[in-house]
Amino acid sequence: xxxxxxxxxxxxxxxxxxxxxxxxxxxxxxxxxxxxxxxxxxxxxxxxxxxxxxxxxxxxxxxxxxxxxxxxxxxxxxxxxxxxxxxxxxxxxxxxxxxxxxxxxxxxxxxxxxxxxxxxxxxxxxxxxxxxxxxxxxxxxxxxxxxxxxxxxxxxxxxxxxxxxxxxxxxxxxxxxxxxxxxxxxxxxxxxxxxxxxxxxxxxxxxxxxxxxxxxxxxxxxxxxxxxxxxxxx
Numbered sequence: 001x002x003x004x005x006x007x008x009x010x011x012x013x014x015x016x017x018x019x020x021x022x023x024x025x026x027x028x029x030x031x032x033x034x035x036x037x038x039x040x041x042x043x044x045x046x047x048x049x050x051x052x053x054x055x056x057x058x059x060x061x062x063x064x065x066x067x068x069x070x071x072x073x074x075x076x077x078x079x080x081x082x083x084x085x086x087x088x089x090x091x092x093x094x095x096x097x098x099x100x101x102x103x104x105x106x107x108x109x110x111x112x113x114x115x116x117x118x119x120x121x122x123x124x125x126x127x128x129x130x131x132x133x134x135x136x137x138x139x140x141x142x143x144x145x146x147x148x149x150x151x152x153x154x155x156x157x158x159x160x161x162x163x164x165x166x167x168x169x170x171x172x173x174x175x176x177x178x179x180x181x182x183x184x185x186x187x188x189x190x191x192x193x194x195x196x197x198x199x200x201x202x203x204x205x206x207x208x209x210x211x212x213x214x215x216x217x218x219x220x221x222x223x224x225x226x227x228x229x230x231x232x233x234x
Contacts, residue, residue, distance in 0.1 A: 013132030016095035033060040049113035053084025067217025090132025126171035153189030161199025190223040
């Protein structure tokens with residue numbers, strides 16, 4: 001996988017950058033808290049993502065933890081660190097991984113849920129966003145060669161099944177699923193459970209049509225748990 005880096009074409013999704021917005025959200029403070037948390041304990045699991053991950057639960061502790069009880073049930077025994085940061089796109093996650101978040105740790109598993117904000121805030125193509133996700137996995141493999149990586153498909157958002165963003169999400173997930181070698185890198189798509197049979201969102205699982213509520217996090221954790229358990233066992 002690392003040998004493919006030189007073949008990548010430059011795009012915004014793969015250029016590491018600090019998060020520039022919003023001014024009322026102290027992104028750098030969150031970043032530093034993650035590094036401190038990793039120094040306090042040797043994490044067995046790390047969760048890399050945006051606000052969907054950030055608001056799940058765990059440490060560093062945040063004012064918002066919509067899936068806190070689910071987090072404790074499924075992940076607390078694995079000594080996890082929540083590296084999710086609100087507003088993050090793939091390029092912001094790359095900056096954080098390059099600037100301390102992966103230093104001096106040896107987790108058994110890294111779960112990555114990335115790309116949602118690229119779809120939400122950018123007109124980047126599915127291929128460009130998927131490449132941003134791939135570069136995240138490249139960083140993890142380079143810095144943490146013994147860590148298994150579980151790439152999570154982007155969860156659906158937006159009411160209409162055939163809206164442009166939902167179509168782009170499906171294509172991103174299709175591409176990202178191809179990055180899995182089922183040896184070091186794995187893929188799981190938990191999105192189907194968040195949809196009705198007509199493709200519309202099950203709004204009862206969301207706070208706002210984008211961020212899961214506690215029931216949404218419970219469904220997500222339950223869906224990915226067989227893969228997580230298998231990788232931790234390995």
